[in-house]
Amino acid sequence: MAGIYFHIPFCKTRCLYCDFFSSTALSLREAYVEAMCRELEERSDYLKGHSIATVYFGGGTPSQLPAKSFEKLFGTLAAVFPALSPCEITLEANPDDITPEYLDSLENLPFNRISLGVQSLNDSELQFLNRRHDAQSAIRSVRLCREKGWENISVDLMYGLPNQTMESWLSTLRQVMDAEVQHLSAYHLIYEEGTPLFNLLQQGNIHCLDEELSVTMFETLIDELTGAGFEQYEISNFARPGCQSRHNSGYWNGTHYLGIGASAHSYNGISRQWNKTIHGPAYRTPGVEREILDEKALFNDFIITRLRTMKGIDLEEMETLFGSEKKACCMQQADKHLSNQLLKVANNHLRLTRKGLFVSDGIMSGLLL
Ligand code: SF4
Numbered sequence: 001m002a003g004i005y006f007h008i009p010f011c012k013t014r015c016l017y018c019d020f021f022s023s024t025a026l027s028l029r030e031a032y033v034e035a036m037c038r039e040l041e042e043r044s045d046y047l048k049g050h051s052i053a054t055v056y057f058g059g060g061t062p063s064q065l066p067a068k069s070f071e072k073l074f075g076t077l078a079a080v081f082p083a084l085s086p087c088e089i090t091l092e093a094n095p096d097d098i099t100p101e102y103l104d105s106l107e108n109l110p111f112n113r114i115s116l117g118v119q120s121l122n123d124s125e126l127q128f129l130n131r132r133h134d135a136q137s138a139i140r141s142v143r144l145c146r147e148k149g150w151e152n153i154s155v156d157l158m159y160g161l162p163n164q165t166m167e168s169w170l171s172t173l174r175q176v177m178d179a180e181v182q183h184l185s186a187y188h189l190i191y192e193e194g195t196p197l198f199n200l201l202q203q204g205n206i207h208c209l210d211e212e213l214s215v216t217m218f219e220t221l222i223d224e225l226t227g228a229g230f231e232q233y234e235i236s237n238f239a240r241p242g243c244q245s246r247h248n249s250g251y252w253n254g255t256h257y258l259g260i261g262a263s264a265h266s267y268n269g270i271s272r273q274w275n276k277t278i279h280g281p282a283y284r285t286p287g288v289e290r291e292i293l294d295e296k297a298l299f300n301d302f303i304i305t306r307l308r309t310m311k312g313i314d315l316e317e318m319e320t321l322f323g324s325e326k327k328a329c330c331m332q333q334a335d336k337h338l339s340n341q342l343l344k345v346a347n348n349h350l351r352l353t354r355k356g357l358f359v360s361d362g363i364m365s366g367l368l369l
Pocket of ligand 1: 010011
């Protein structure tokens, strides 16, 4: 089983916090799609012997592509992988792109999941982030998707914004629950160097949210979502039963994947590689940078990815892959966290406890080689 990721780097405008590879040069879209088709053909061997379980269009803003671009990409996919029958095909979309006409234009394409970049349902927070939608149009986009037959709708949210209050966070969460989505990803705002957001912080024009309040927001997120029948299956991801993201789960369980497009990453169990960030007329199958994964890197990847999930680290799998000595070493490091109830072992899986979720980075780094 494997996944394919397409990076669509186009955005109408740039958000304040964004450090993804994206561009507002929308006139380059057609040439870029052509180049992605060529890249797919040239890289078809990368996933040889695997059946493709998931396809994910992320960005950037994939909903900035017209239906005819997706037709071209799906046509090339079918030609390159004739036996392709993925069970999950996700389109990332911005709420402001979701119109009845746009959804109608996608009707005959094989998407079966949509992930909406809502981020907040508070208008001043959205304006601060320089998002292009307001709260009302975000909710309208969820409803419209459902009316048009999308049964698997995910929403991305962001918390820990400067000046954000508990009331506003709670209100965003409750409105999203009321909109009856199937999946939710929620990430704390990160001040990435080089972004306008980072500069505002450096200049003292904004201040980080109080850490205690950030923690309370994370606690509230878990309580509200699990209380509404969602399962927390990864630190930042929640799903109604049976609606976990299969594509993203692949990243956490070691599934191989091929990334197509500028800055896209690929992984095949032996190496990790990432495409260079060129696009448009200049875009062609890009050169890649590659890291061959030695046993230490594979072990560390295994710890970091598996421990993010609520299923945790399968200790039997760890022993099979890395031997009993490495497993013993990991358990020795885990010992103090087991005593402090930050980790637990259940069904031969090493997992974060609820308390451990709040300090997961520190726990993971303590278990690495
Ligand atoms: S829509 Fe996404 S990729 Fe585009 S600028 Fe905003 S955060 Fe970045």
